[in-house]
Amino acid sequence: MTAPRKSLARRVQELEDREAIYDLAKDYCNAVDDRDAEKYGDLMTKDVVLVQFGGTNLRVGRAVAQSWMAWRFTQWGVTRHYPLSHVVTLTGLDQAVGVVNGWAEMAMDGKMYVTSVRYDDVYVREEGSWRFARRHMAYYYYAALTDLPAIYDSPYRKMFRDADDRAVLRRGDFPEGLATYAQTTTRPVPEVNSTAPK
Secondary structure: OOOOOOHHHHHHHHHHHHHHHHHHHHHHHHHHHHHOOOHHHHHHHEEEEEEHHHHHHEEHHHHHHHHHHHHHHOOOOEOOOOEEEEEEEEEOOOOEEEEEEEEEEEEEOEEEEEEEEEEEEEEEOOEEEEEEEEEEEEEEEEEEEEOOOOHHHOOEEEEEOOOOOOOOEEEOOOOOOOOHHHHHOOOOOOOOOOOOOO
């Protein structure tokens, strides 16, 4: 049995909703690159949940997210964020989910850092506007551009600071964490020194 055909008005509304959500992802990038913490906060629902680093660095609520991003602005020089692909699934009249693959460049510590990131999103229409209700960030890599060639073929592709403010390498979140990837990749994972390349 085929599903009943949606009305023309409903199909047009869904197209408009998709475009608004695509713009939401672009507005996120522009807010970060423009250092506009207020605009960044306005893209979030009041009770937004933001998660990074495989479940750590949890931030809940618009005010917390905005304050955290304002602090992050002080860590970077010039940045450029790009949403490269965006798949949106509407799950209700005012709810949707999406996956964004993105790229970013950041001036930090006198170097150019680059990252390839995947966002798993939940969107909600709140007060007439589509906003992020949940955003989970996972990294393929995050490293200084000059260090990336040496670590790209290793599982250890995320260069973050530890409690002593040293740059250390950690495992990338993707694609090794995907069951489909694990089934097609049989190379053993080498043990490496966790200290970042000099």
